[in-house]
Amino acid sequence: MPSLKDIRKRIGSVKNTQKITRAMKLVAAARLRRAQQAIVEMRPYALKTMDVLSAVAARAKDDEEENVHPLLAVREPKRVMLVVLTSDRGLAGAFNGNICKAAFQKWKQLEAEGSTVAFTVIGRKGRDYFRRRSADIRHDFTGVFEDLNMERAGEIGRTIVHEYTEGHEPPLDACYLVYNEFKSAISQEVVVEQLLPIVPMEVEPDQVGDFIYEPDKASLLDRLLPMYVDVEVYRALLESVASEHGARMTAMDAATNNAKDMIGRLTLQYNRARQAAITKELMEIIGGAEALNG
Amino acid sequence: MADVLKLVVTTPVGLALEAEAHSVRAQSVKGELGILPGHLPLLAALRCGLVWWRMRFDTRVACMGPGFLEVEPDRVNVLSDLFALPDEIDVDETKKELAAANEALMAFGERHEGPAYEELQRDIDWAQAKLDCVAAAEKLV
Numbered sequence: 001m002p003s004l005k006d007i008r009k010r011i012g013s014v015k016n017t018q019k020i021t022r023a024m025k026l027v028a029a030a031r032l033r034r035a036q037q038a039i040v041e042m043r044p045y046a047l048k049t050m051d052v053l054s055a056v057a058a059r060a061k062d063d064e065e066e067n068v069h070p071l072l073a074v075r076e077p078k079r080v081m082l083v084v085l086t087s088d089r090g091l092a093g094a095f096n097g098n099i100c101k102a103a104f105q106k107w108k109q110l111e112a113e114g115s116t117v118a119f120t121v122i123g124r125k126g127r128d129y130f131r132r133r134s135a136d137i138r139h140d141f142t143g144v145f146e147d148l149n150m151e152r153a154g155e156i157g158r159t160i161v162h163e164y165t166e167g168h169e170p171p172l173d174a175c176y177l178v179y180n181e182f183k184s185a186i187s188q189e190v191v192v193e194q195l196l197p198i199v200p201m202e203v204e205p206d207q208v209g210d211f212i213y214e215p216d217k218a219s220l221l222d223r224l225l226p227m228y229v230d231v232e233v234y235r236a237l238l239e240s241v242a243s244e245h246g247a248r249m250t251a252m253d254a255a256t257n258n259a260k261d262m263i264g265r266l267t268l269q270y271n272r273a274r275q276a277a278i279t280k281e282l283m284e285i286i287g288g289a290e291a292l293n294g
Numbered sequence: 295m296a297d298v299l300k301l302v303v304t305t306p307v308g309l310a311l312e313a314e315a316h317s318v319r320a321q322s323v324k325g326e327l328g329i330l331p332g333h334l335p336l337l338a339a340l341r342c343g344l345v346w347w348r349m350r351f352d353t354r355v356a357c358m359g360p361g362f363l364e365v366e367p368d369r370v371n372v373l374s375d376l377f378a379l380p381d382e383i384d385v386d387e388t389k390k391e392l393a394a395a396n397e398a399l400m401a402f403g404e405r406h407e408g409p410a411y412e413e414l415q416r417d418i419d420w421a422q423a424k425l426d427c428v429a430a431a432e433k434l435v
Contacts (some may be wrong), residue, residue: 213336
């Protein structure tokens with residue numbers, strides 16, 4: 001039976017933990033709102049880029065069947081790169097666990113199909129996870145989420161494109177993004193999405209207006225495709241950040257509630273122990289008095 | 295046919311500019327181009343540089359990173375990841391950025407290629423565009 005002092009100390013420490021988890025929950029909620037805002041702001045740009053890209057790609061396809069742009073060319077996926085988006089910090093429930101598990105499964109599945117798999121990992125948690133499993137990590141990025149903007153996403157995007165087009169020999173055949181898609185503040189879903197080669201939306205031929213292209217379709221594609229990769233990476237990063245804060249918020253809310261329950265239980269135990277001590281003292285006094293009377 | 299164009303600049307952080315204009319002037323990778331209302335549909339790649347738009351006798355200027363310009367009959371869409379109006383630019387800060395980037399570029403020496411080099415070149419282009427923009431804006435007033 002723990003002493004009264006022990007229980008009091010324990011209640012104090014649980015209360016402190018509860019304060020921390022509650023603060024973390026509030027911070028995560030504020031950051032989540034900002035991340036959601038960024039997703040909304042980003043949307044028109046992403047849509048417009050995809051629009052323009054699809055229109056040009058559809059047009060270019062008609063012209064030059066044999067000379068397909070390297071980022072559009074579809075090959076059998078023999079060599080694949082997985083781009084895994086995790087977070088730098090823990091304490092976000094199963095957020096990092098889920099994403100790493102999904103990426104790991106995809107890795108094994110691709111290997112079973114006879115492909116070789118390389119990695120680009122974003123976030124400290126994922127880097128450590130895949131390093132421990134001695135994966136072929138080509139690039140890793142940490143500290144991206146401290147100041148997330150298009151510039152950072154662009155750097156990552158250009159690194160991926162560079163790796164894809166003129167990295168190792170033999171070249172990569174496909175590239176997948178593995179990230180947490182933001183559904184709502186309380187739910188995220190791991191998605192595996194093809195990043196490269198780029199699959200443009202199907203456009204009805206008569207919907208593609210008769211555009212003048214400057215300088216020409218091929219050079220426009222040269223610029224549009226890498227830009228599209230940047231945009232996709234940025235979108236995935238934002239989704240991932242929003243999911244991370246959502247997951248952390250839920251996890252910290254649960255932790256705060258657990259701490260509350262625990263304090264309740266400990267307080268009960270404390271009161272019981274106190275009452276038992278009082279009763280014991282009373283019994284001793286009564287016992288002593290009885291002995292004197294007797 | 296409408297005699298006013300709608301100029302819309304979209305960036306990853308939302309709509310940067312929505313304005314009416316009688317004409318729009320921008321710098322493509324091949325040279326400068328001017329758009330008047332009723333222009334044929336056009337899709338052009340823009341280099342990091344300036345964009346002007348005129349409403350009656352009032353001409354405005356802004357700078358943008360590399361991007362695209364799409365012309366519809368009564369609308370001009372500009373897509374770029376960077377965009378700034380002259381009064382948003384801190385000249386001293388930008389000069390510092392430019393100097394720092396130039397210095398880093400010197401350290402590269404002979405090897406003028408690779409992602410890191412391109413990254414620096416982008417920074418320099420953007421800083422230069424911002425300075426040009428402020429200079430151009432002063433000339434307009």
